[in-house]
Amino acid sequence: xxxxxxxxxxxxxxxxxxxxxxxxxxxxxxxxxxxxxxxxxxxxxxxxxxxxxxxxxxxxxxxxxxxxxxxxxxxxxxxxxxxxxxxxxxxxxxxxxxxxxxxxxxxxxxxxxxxxxxxxxxxxxxxxxxxxxxxxxxxxxxxx
Numbered sequence: 001x002x003x004x005x006x007x008x009x010x011x012x013x014x015x016x017x018x019x020x021x022x023x024x025x026x027x028x029x030x031x032x033x034x035x036x037x038x039x040x041x042x043x044x045x046x047x048x049x050x051x052x053x054x055x056x057x058x059x060x061x062x063x064x065x066x067x068x069x070x071x072x073x074x075x076x077x078x079x080x081x082x083x084x085x086x087x088x089x090x091x092x093x094x095x096x097x098x099x100x101x102x103x104x105x106x107x108x109x110x111x112x113x114x115x116x117x118x119x120x121x122x123x124x125x126x127x128x129x130x131x132x133x134x135x136x137x138x139x140x141x142x143x144x
Contacts, residue, residue: 048105048116063125064099098123
C-alpha cells in the first residue's frame with residue numbers, strides 16, 4: 001500500500017496538468033479567432049480596393065467633367081457584392097486642372113461599419129465627343 005502523501009501528490013499533479021492544458025487551449029482558441037477575424041478583414045479590404053479601382057476606372061474612361069450629371073455617384077455595388085456601397089466625390093479647380101476624385105467604399109463587418117477611401121487626380125477628357133457610342137453596327141453572331 002502507498003503512503004497517503006504519494007496519492008495526494010498524484011492528485012495535485014493531475015490538477016496542475018489539467019489547469020495548464022486548459023490555459024493552453026484557451027490561448028490557442030483565442031489566437032485562432034483573431035486569425036480568422038484578420039483574414040476576413042483582409043478579404044473585405046481587398047474587395048473594397050478592387051471596387052474603388054473599378055469606380056475610378058469608370059470615371060477615367062467617361063471623363064470627370066460631367067460624370068455626376070450622367071451617371072450615379074452612389075449606391076450599392078453590383079451582385080454578388082451588394083453588401084458594399086460606393087460613393088464618388090468630385091472636386092474641380094479651374095477648367096484646365098485635373099479633378100480630385102474620391103471613391104469611398106463602405107460595408108458592414110458584422111455590426112461594425114467599415115470603409116475605404118481612395119483619392120486620385122483625373123484630368124478632363126479633351127475632344128469633340130466626350131463619350132462616343134461604341135456599339136457595333138451589326139449585332140455579333142453567337143455560336144451555340
